[in-house]
Amino acid sequence: MDHPVIEAQNLTKQYGNFTAVKDLNLIVSAGEVFGLLGPNGAGKTTTILMLLGLTEPTRGQVRVLGLDPTRYPLSVKARVGYLPDQVGFYDDLTARENLSYIARLNGLSGKELNLRVEEALEHVHLRRVADQRVGTFSRGMRQRLGLADVLLKRPQLIIMDEPTQGLDPELAREFLGLIHSLKQEGITILLSSHLLHQVQEVCDRVGLFHRGQMVLEGTVPDLAQKVLGGAYVIGVHAEGSPEELQNALRMVSQVRAVHSVASDRYQVEAQSDVRAEIAQAVVQAGGRLFGLTIQHQNLEEIYRRYFEEAKDAQAA
Amino acid sequence: MLKLLDSWRRPTEREGSPWIGLGAVLFKEMADHLTGARMRILELLIVITAVGTVYTALQNLNRNNSEFLYLRLFTTAQDPLPSFVGFLGFLVPLIAIALAFDAVNSEFNRRTLSRILAQPVYRDAFLFGKFLSCLLTLAIVFAAIWLLIFGLGIVSLGVPPTAEETGRALLFLIATVFYGGIWISLALLFSILFRSPATAALAAIAVWLFFTVFWNIVAGLLLPVFAPQQVTNLLDLIAVWELQLALERISPIRLFAEIAVILLRPAERSLGIILPIQLDRALLGAPLPLDQSLLLIWPHLTSLIAATFLLFAVGYVIFQRQEIRA
Numbered sequence: 001m002d003h004p005v006i007e008a009q010n011l012t013k014q015y016g017n018f019t020a021v022k023d024l025n026l027i028v029s030a031g032e033v034f035g036l037l038g039p040n041g042a043g044k045t046t047t048i049l050m051l052l053g054l055t056e057p058t059r060g061q062v063r064v065l066g067l068d069p070t071r072y073p074l075s076v077k078a079r080v081g082y083l084p085d086q087v088g089f090y091d092d093l094t095a096r097e098n099l100s101y102i103a104r105l106n107g108l109s110g111k112e113l114n115l116r117v118e119e120a121l122e123h124v125h126l127r128r129v130a131d132q133r134v135g136t137f138s139r140g141m142r143q144r145l146g147l148a149d150v151l152l153k154r155p156q157l158i159i160m161d162e163p164t165q166g167l168d169p170e171l172a173r174e175f176l177g178l179i180h181s182l183k184q185e186g187i188t189i190l191l192s193s194h195l196l197h198q199v200q201e202v203c204d205r206v207g208l209f210h211r212g213q214m215v216l217e218g219t220v221p222d223l224a225q226k227v228l229g230g231a232y233v234i235g236v237h238a239e240g241s242p243e244e245l246q247n248a249l250r251m252v253s254q255v256r257a258v259h260s261v262a263s264d265r266y267q268v269e270a271q272s273d274v275r276a277e278i279a280q281a282v283v284q285a286g287g288r289l290f291g292l293t294i295q296h297q298n299l300e301e302i303y304r305r306y307f308e309e310a311k312d313a314q315a316a
Numbered sequence: 317m318l319k320l321l322d323s324w325r326r327p328t329e330r331e332g333s334p335w336i337g338l339g340a341v342l343f344k345e346m347a348d349h350l351t352g353a354r355m356r357i358l359e360l361l362i363v364i365t366a367v368g369t370v371y372t373a374l375q376n377l378n379r380n381n382s383e384f385l386y387l388r389l390f391t392t393a394q395d396p397l398p399s400f401v402g403f404l405g406f407l408v409p410l411i412a413i414a415l416a417f418d419a420v421n422s423e424f425n426r427r428t429l430s431r432i433l434a435q436p437v438y439r440d441a442f443l444f445g446k447f448l449s450c451l452l453t454l455a456i457v458f459a460a461i462w463l464l465i466f467g468l469g470i471v472s473l474g475v476p477p478t479a480e481e482t483g484r485a486l487l488f489l490i491a492t493v494f495y496g497g498i499w500i501s502l503a504l505l506f507s508i509l510f511r512s513p514a515t516a517a518l519a520a521i522a523v524w525l526f527f528t529v530f531w532n533i534v535a536g537l538l539l540p541v542f543a544p545q546q547v548t549n550l551l552d553l554i555a556v557w558e559l560q561l562a563l564e565r566i567s568p569i570r571l572f573a574e575i576a577v578i579l580l581r582p583a584e585r586s587l588g589i590i591l592p593i594q595l596d597r598a599l600l601g602a603p604l605p606l607d608q609s610l611l612l613i614w615p616h617l618t619s620l621i622a623a624t625f626l627l628f629a630v631g632y633v634i635f636q637r638q639e640i641r642a
Contacts, residue, residue, distance in 0.1 A: 045641060052434060054640050074332040074436040082434035088427025104340035105435040149431065 038209030081150030240287030337437030341445025
């Protein structure tokens with residue numbers, strides 16, 4: 001397939017005077033896992049609804065699998081699975097009955113329907129409870145059933161809105177594992193979340209939303225490069241004269257900044273992993289080195305830093 | 317306004333048929349209706365009503381007059397208890413509202429709506445499936461009651477119904493279902509407008525109560541507004557009388573009552589006033605043939621069906637424009 005799975009150009013949605021999404025440009029290629037990140041109300045859900053053709057854009061263009069979702073809603077919806085935030089089911093029906101209904105809406109019937117339903121239930125490990133009423137299901141089981149519901153149509157693209165919200169860490173990890181396995185099968189996935197550390201693990205690329213605009217976009221290391229200046233943050237635990245130690249640390253090549261965190265702890269920002277050089281420098285400066293830790297690039301840190309800067313820029 | 321123009325300019329053709337998925341929605345909704353506890357209660361209510369009223373009708377039936385015995389099963393009343401038809405006048409709206417008041421908003425509240433609409437079906441199929449399932453459920457329930465009444469009649473009267481009786485009862489069944497249709501599309505409309513099912517139910521019941529209790533009073537108040545101030549001759553009097561009738565017929569309850577009278581009492585020959593000249597050489601008390609009775613209530617039937625479709629159309633337009641997000 002040559003065209004990207006999702007392509008949005010200057011996508012804008014206004015509700016009256018309120019601009020929910022502004023001039024969004026987005027390209028997601030086949031097989032990618034893309035994360036839409038940002039606080040609640042930043043425009044993630046609106047973007048998703050526009051991609052699905054559930055809401056009409058005010059301006060701009062969308063192509064999903066090469067089709068315009070407002071012009072070809074049926075073709076798009078037949079190929080794209082959507083897992084809404086807080087997915088709902090008919091509580092008085094069983095899991096299997098719920099799935100069968102959706103399968104029928106997708107034009108399946110007879111043997112094929114049963115096959116697909118079993119397949120989907122198997123995929124999310126719910127076969128054991130398939131004939132229980134969904135009303136008895138826990139939050140995690142419902143979320144998995146939601147995923148089964150999406151898998152029924154064997155989608156080329158799955159869009160998930162806050163898939164891990166309301167799940168405890170264990171369940172969230174399990175669910176992210178499922179997402180990862182879908183990626184292995186070559187399904188393109190777009191997901192939105194405000195829980196950055198969870199999403200970081202599964203996303204190939206992320207887009208950061210802020211007040212309806214996608215302000216940053218790229219792989220996590222890319223963003224770290226952009227926002228944190230490509231910094232490796234190294235924590236140093238050493239005793240000795242603070243001034244001497246700080247000077248020695250600054251002399252190490254590729255080190256950009258040194259902050260004193262506590263009386264015997266320092267934080268070093270460097271362009272590469274210079275732990276060995278730092279160890280040498282501390283010893284040469286007559287310090288007693290107790291520990292060196294490298295902090296991994298963290299989406300949360302990127303996010304916090306970026307918006308701190310944005311706020312500062314606004315205040316100035 | 318600009319948005320409206322914009323939507324005109326866009327190509328109007330859309331992909332695929334709006335009926336895709338209608339069968340699936342209809343099937344699921346019918347299953348829900350027919351197995352739900354709500355339905356059990358309504359069925360019980362209506363079976364008790366039917367058996368009770370038909371039993372008293374059988375006790376009071378004048379068996380010497382063998383004409384239209386079966387139709388009189390529907391219409392014979394004994395004083396504290398109204399006839400079956402009298403009960404239908406308010407049972408049908410109640411059942412229709414009970415079936416449809418939470419059709420759309422419950423899906424919204426259960427958060428199943430966005431999941432359904434993410435499937436390759438149009439909103440048309442979803443809404444029409446909901447409406448049709450309510451109407452079919454109503455039709456099934458009333459067809460069963462009709463057969464029950466006829467069965468009771470055959471057992472206790474010992475004579476089979478005539479073709480004319482069967483035809484009239486069948487037409488009345490169709491009219492009853494469409495009378496229910498009005499209240500279904502009204503309740504459906506409110507279930508689209510109001511997010512809370514309780515509010516929707518209350519609004520629908522309020523409309524029903526308004527037409528049952530207050531409409532005649534309102535019509536009486538409106539009459540002097542539209543009627544000529546001074547009534548000097550007979551023609552004026554007739555005009556006022558007809559106006560009053562027209563105002564009263566805005567209420568579907570009134571329309572249904574008139575349909576019932578004409579269909580089930582073949583001897584009734586007019587719904588308005590009859591002038592003495594019109595009675596010249598008429599055979600008083602002789603029943604009208606079915607086609608003549610049908611002619612009398614044809615406008616009523618078409619108005620019932622038209623009102624059903626109109627209310628559905630309003631709901632449809634609102635539903636199409638509604639945002640789906642919570």
